[in-house]
Amino acid sequence: MPIELRYPDGTIVTHPDGITGIEVARDIGPRLAEAAVAVRLDGHLLDLGRTLDRDGDFAVVTLDDPEGLDILRHSSAHVLAQAVLTEYPGATFAIGPAIEDGFYYDFAVEVPFTPEDLERIEARMRAIVTEDQPFERVTMSRAEALGVFAGHRFKTEIIEAVDPGEVAPGEEVSVYRNNDFIDLCRGPHLPSTGRIPAFRLTRTSGAYWRGDEGRDQLQRIYGTAWASEGDLAGYLHRIEEAERRDHRRLGPELDLFSFPGELGPGLAVWHAKGGQLRKLIEDHSRRLHERFGFEFVFTPHLMKADLWRISGHLDYYAEYMYPGMELDNDQEYRVKPMNCPGHILVYQSRGRSYRDLPMRLSELGTVYRNEKSGVVHGLLRARGFTQDDSHTFCTEDQLGAEIRHQIEFTLKWHRDFGFDERLVEAELSTQPEKSVGDQARWEISEKLLARALDELEVPYRIAPGEGAFYGPKIDIHVRDAIGRRWQMGTVQLDFNNPERFGLEYTTSANTAETPYMIHCAKAGSLERFMGVLVEHYAGAFPMWLAPVQVTVIGVADRHHDYAVTVAGRLGTAGLRVEIDESGETVGDKVRRAITQKHPVLLVVGDDDVANGTVGLRLYGEERDTRGVALDDVVASLTEMARIPE
RNA sequence: GCCGGAGUAGCUCAGUGGUAGAGCGAGCGAUUCGUAAUCGCUAGGCCAGGGGUUCGAUCCCCCUCUCCGGCUCCA
Numbered sequence: 001m002p003i004e005l006r007y008p009d010g011t012i013v014t015h016p017d018g019i020t021g022i023e024v025a026r027d028i029g030p031r032l033a034e035a036a037v038a039v040r041l042d043g044h045l046l047d048l049g050r051t052l053d054r055d056g057d058f059a060v061v062t063l064d065d066p067e068g069l070d071i072l073r074h075s076s077a078h079v080l081a082q083a084v085l086t087e088y089p090g091a092t093f094a095i096g097p098a099i100e101d102g103f104y105y106d107f108a109v110e111v112p113f114t115p116e117d118l119e120r121i122e123a124r125m126r127a128i129v130t131e132d133q134p135f136e137r138v139t140m141s142r143a144e145a146l147g148v149f150a151g152h153r154f155k156t157e158i159i160e161a162v163d164p165g166e167v168a169p170g171e172e173v174s175v176y177r178n179n180d181f182i183d184l185c186r187g188p189h190l191p192s193t194g195r196i197p198a199f200r201l202t203r204t205s206g207a208y209w210r211g212d213e214g215r216d217q218l219q220r221i222y223g224t225a226w227a228s229e230g231d232l233a234g235y236l237h238r239i240e241e242a243e244r245r246d247h248r249r250l251g252p253e254l255d256l257f258s259f260p261g262e263l264g265p266g267l268a269v270w271h272a273k274g275g276q277l278r279k280l281i282e283d284h285s286r287r288l289h290e291r292f293g294f295e296f297v298f299t300p301h302l303m304k305a306d307l308w309r310i311s312g313h314l315d316y317y318a319e320y321m322y323p324g325m326e327l328d329n330d331q332e333y334r335v336k337p338m339n340c341p342g343h344i345l346v347y348q349s350r351g352r353s354y355r356d357l358p359m360r361l362s363e364l365g366t367v368y369r370n371e372k373s374g375v376v377h378g379l380l381r382a383r384g385f386t387q388d389d390s391h392t393f394c395t396e397d398q399l400g401a402e403i404r405h406q407i408e409f410t411l412k413w414h415r416d417f418g419f420d421e422r423l424v425e426a427e428l429s430t431q432p433e434k435s436v437g438d439q440a441r442w443e444i445s446e447k448l449l450a451r452a453l454d455e456l457e458v459p460y461r462i463a464p465g466e467g468a469f470y471g472p473k474i475d476i477h478v479r480d481a482i483g484r485r486w487q488m489g490t491v492q493l494d495f496n497n498p499e500r501f502g503l504e505y506t507t508s509a510n511t512a513e514t515p516y517m518i519h520c521a522k523a524g525s526l527e528r529f530m531g532v533l534v535e536h537y538a539g540a541f542p543m544w545l546a547p548v549q550v551t552v553i554g555v556a557d558r559h560h561d562y563a564v565t566v567a568g569r570l571g572t573a574g575l576r577v578e579i580d581e582s583g584e585t586v587g588d589k590v591r592r593a594i595t596q597k598h599p600v601l602l603v604v605g606d607d608d609v610a611n612g613t614v615g616l617r618l619y620g621e622e623r624d625t626r627g628v629a630l631d632d633v634v635a636s637l638t639e640m641a642r643i644p645e
Numbered sequence: 646g647c648c649g650g651a652g653u654a655g656c657u658c659a660g661u662g663g664u665a666g667a668g669c670g671a672g673c674g675a676u677u678c679g680u681a682a683u684c685g686c687u688a689g690g691c692c693a694g695g696g697g698u699u700c701g702a703u704c705c706c707c708c709u710c711u712c713c714g715g716c717u718c719c720a
Contacts, residue, residue, distance in 0.1 A: 104715095112649055205715030206648025213717050217648055220715070248712095252656085261693085261711060317720045338720075372646050372718065381719095468720065496720095556677040583676075584683080591681035605679050617680060624680055 005041075005058035015052070022048035022191075025060045035062040037071050037195065038188045045071070047137055047188040063197070063227035073098035075135065075190040076125075076199050076225040080105045082181035083124035084221070093183070094154035094209060094218055101235060102224035106207050108154070112219050113204045121221065122201045132194030133178040137187055145173045148182060154209065155184050198232040199225035241482055247534035248378040254539050254596060256530075256547075257379070266376035266383030268527060273547040276576070280545055281526065282364055284416065284643065285388045288522075292409045294362040294390055299342025301366060305332035310500055311341045320369045339365035340494070340519065343391040344501050347515075352505040357515060358398050362390035364526070379531030386526045393503070393515040396444065403445075403491060404452040406520045410476050410489040411456065413522040416644040417533060418542065419478040425485075426453055426460035427475045429467040436470055437495025441516070445493045446472045470496030480536040488529065492519040540597040540619055543641045550577045550637065551593040552614075555586055555605035562609045566602060569630060573638050594619065600637060 002014045005024065015024060021039035025032050025048070038045050042056035045067060052058075061068045077096035084091055084107055096105030113121075140148070142159055149155035159173060176185045178193060190196065200223060207220040226232040243249070251257045256274030259267065270278055289296070305324050308314045313321065317337060324332040336342065343361045352359070366386040375381055394402045407426075414424055428449055431442045449472055453460045460474070467473055471493030477485050494517040497503075504512045523529035533541070543549055550570055554563040560581065567577040578598070580589045586603060593601050603615040607627065614633050617624035 115650080203714055204649065207716045208647080211717070213647070217716080219648075222715080259712090265711070311720095313720070319718090320720075340720095369719095374646065374648095374716080375718070377713095470720075553680085554677095555679050558677075585676090585678055586680060587678085588682055589680085594681060601680075603680060607679085615679065622680095626679080 003052060004055045005052070006056070008057075008059050017053060018051045020049050020051050021046055021060070024052065024058065028060065032060055032062070035064075036060045037062060037068050037190050040067065045188050047135075048191050049137070050188075069225075069227065070098045071188055071190060072196060072227065073103040073225045074185075075193070076196055076223060077103040077105045078135070078176065078178070078181070078183055078185070078189065079125050079128050079193055079196065080121065080201070080221060080223060081107075081183060082128055082178070083121045084109075085181065087121060087124050092152045092154065095158075096183075102202065102222060104207075104220050104222045106154075106209070106218040106220045108216060108218050112206075113221060115204075118201045118204060118221065125199070125201075128178075129193050129196050129199075131179075132192050134192040135189040136177045137174055137189070138177055139172045139174050142173055145175065145184065148175065149184060158184060196225060197227055198229045199223055200232060200236070238482065242484070242535075245482070245535040245538045246378075247380070247531040250534050250539040251379070251531075254534075254547075256534070259378070264383070265373065266371055266381070268379060268382060268384075274530075276547040277541070277545060278526065278530065281523075281530065285364065285413075285523070285526075287643075288409065288413060288416075289362045289388075289390070292360075292405065294360040297343060297346050297361045297363050299336075299339060299345070299363060299365065301336055301368075302333050303336055303341065305334050307341050307345075308334050311344075311497060312500060313337065313341075320371070322368055322370050335368045336365075337367050337369045339363055339367065339387060339389040340391055340497055341501075343389075344497060344503065347391075347393055347503060348501065352393070352515075354395055354505055354507050354513075357505060358392055358394035358402050360390060360392045362388070365389045379527040379534075382525070382527050385528065387521050388523045388526060390520050392518040392520065393498075393505070394518070395505070395507075395513070396516060399444065399516050399518075400448040400451065402516075402518060403448050404455060406491050406518060407452050407456055407458070407474065407476075410491065410520070410522045411458070414476065414478055414488065417529075417545075418536060419480075419488075421457075423479045424458060425477045425479075426458045427463050427466075427477065428453065428460050429463040429473050429475065430465060431467055431472060432465045432469055434469050435467070437499070441493075441495055442472065445516075449474050449491070449493075468492065470494050478532075480532065481538070484535075486532045488524050488532070489522045490520070490524065493517070494519050538597075541599070543599050543637075544643050546597075546599045547576065548578050548596070548598050549575050549641055550600040550602060551589075551596075551598045552577060552579045553586060553589045553593070553601065553603045554579075554581075555603060557583070559604050559606070559609060562604050566604060566614060566630060569634055570637065573634050575637055575641055590617070599640075602633065 001017045003017055004012050004014050006012045022033060022036060025036040036048055038047060038061040040059045040061055041052060045061065063069060063072055074097065077098065081093045081096055085093060088109055091107050091109045094106040096103065145159050146156060149159065173184060174187060175182050176187060176189055202222045202224055205220050206217050209216040209218055224235055226235060254273060255271045256277060257268045257270045260269060305314065321337050322335045324334050327333055346361055347359065364386050366384065368384045371381060371383050376383060392402060411424060430446050453474065473490055473492035475487050476489040477487050479485055498514050498517050503515055505515050507513050552563045552567045554560050563579050567579050570577045580592065582589065590601060597619060599619045601617040608614055611627065612630050613627045614630060615624050615626045616628045616633060
């Protein structure tokens with residue numbers, strides 16, 4: 001029975017039954033056959049040597065395809081495991097998938113790997129690649145497989161579980177063999193180890209078996225693999241670029257913030273420049289909250305423990321809360337990890353009617369969370385931070401419009417900081433297995449959250465069951481200047497707190513109703529947001545955010561008075577200006593301003609004093625413009641420094 | 646919290662079982678210069694903290710703290 005394959009260009013070609021993927025590829029073209037690493041038949045990836053036994057959409061997969069890279073990385077993981085099992089007798093292996101940009105493999109070994117081990121393993125891997133060992137696919141029964149992997153307890157566990165995610169369905173399992181190395185695997189793989197063009201082992205770490213803290217701690221080795229040495233170099237360059245942008249490095253360098261050891265982990269101090277930046281961001285936050293109809297409230301950092309008992313935090317969140325302190329006749333107090341209970345008390349301070357709703361309460365609320373010691377990470381994961389937090393109380397009728405309103409706000413917020421529509425993605429997390437709250441409310445809310453995203457044309461994916469137990473949520477993610485994805489703001493429904501606190505409003509029919517409560521943070525944590533901003537802009541902030549917008553440099557000391565005049569004019573126009581008064585050379589002063597990433601540099605010399613002009617150089621530009629009239633500079637810089645409308 | 650790595654001047658890093666060095670930065674002096682580093686001098690270190698081994702420890706061992714890479718967690 002011949003089979004009909006439809007190629008990506010739409011043509012349908014008939015082939016004899018039993019033809020293999022590589023044979024079809026050869027039939028299409030010898031160069032394609034050479035580049036081929038696998039084929040795809042109706043969405044299923046198959047090894048090149050597998051026979052094709054049915055009609056379907058057919059495509060040859062090469063290393064230019066994302067799937068091709070996944071296969072390359074997966075095969076690289078096998079070679080890694082082969083190298084480790086060869087070099088370290090007694091080692092056993094767990095799982096080794098492809099991940100973004102690379103792969104890893106988890107091992108159980110007597111002694112953890114050292115950087116020297118990594119070199120040794122990498123050398124062995126190179127030898128395996130040079131030997132160009134073919135990957136051979138073999139299927140066998142579970143019983144046989146249990147025999148093959150006897151003594152490898154993790155593999156045995158996988159086979160016994162017959163996890164459909166890791167092993168082909170049914171009783172048969174597939175394994176891949178190259179030389180005497182054999183691994184349980186669904187495949188597909190490269191035709192042979194020699195088809196790995198470029199790889200590098202990058203680091204080691206501990207990892208738990210099955211990701212479970214309570215189970216074996218394994219040794220994980222990470223690597224990266226690419227279609228060419230050039231791609232590998234490009235990847236390593238991107239890593240360097242990310243390091244260059246690291247906010248933990250730029251923060252102190254640009255005098256923005258630091259984490260003094262005396263304070264304790266995860267606690268930052270903001271220096272004057274970072275304080276200026278933060279003030280600008282907070283000002284913008286308040287401006288927009290006001291424009292979007294929010295009211296400002298303030299709640300204390302310390303509240304009676306009973307409040308956290310009512311809210312349920314002491315039941316569900318206690319491990320993140322700092323220990324209580326006993327005051328006034330054994331009254332226990334807690335530092336707040338969240339702002340919600342405070343805002344609820346504001347709501348509850350008097351009887352509310354439907355006429356009060358929607359009530360949007362916001363606060364730049366500083367909270368403290370006792371993050372585990374191993375997870376604090378600069379501003380991105382701090383123990384003390386400030387949320388641009390808000391809690392909105394509304395009726396069911398208002399809910400749809402309100403959700404949309406808050407998402408619009410969040411989008412506007414990100415747009416203003418350089419994350420436009422193209423860089424924003426959302427994630428809609430729905431009801432988990434264990435949840436509280438009225439089922440009807442869950443359904444209505446999830447529907448309205450999705451509808452708002454549709455209407456606002458925000459691309460999103462649904463994370464089924466990933467919502468908090470108290471309500472569904474939308475998380476806003478952005479991609480930064482080098483393509484990394486960050487989770488930023490969030491819009492969350494909360495069915496738990498209104499119930500626990502017994503919130504009510506009086507309807508027009510004079511009945512009591514429980515309001516909907518929407519938790520929304522636009523930036524999330526200001527600290528985290530600013531950390532991401534630093535990395536996004538690589539410390540070179542746009543004019544309106546730059547702590548120092550303009551540096552004025554006199555060519556020689558005799559130009560100092562004129563420099564002061566220029567700075568005065570700019571300052572009067574509302575610009576943030578510094579004069580470099582050091583006795584250094586012009587070249588050195590220019591370099592310092594550039595190193596500090598100041599957006600605008602004005603150099604003034606004899607000609608400028610005589611003509612009322614300046615020499616203008618913008619950050620990121622190699623050239624400068626001489627003899628620009630001071631009035632023009634004031635006008636154009638003021639325009640450049642405009643706050644987003 | 647767990648696994649691994651690392652802590653030497655403000656920063657980036659050399660260094661040795663016999664009580665420490667460079668570059669940058671800082672201060673001072675000279676230089677007065679037109680767009681990415683002018684020259685010189687000076688100051689600055691409980692070598693993360695504590696304990697041990699040793700005649701002697703920054704160096705070797707143990708503990709603690711902090712940071713880094715992951716894991717885990719992420720109401």
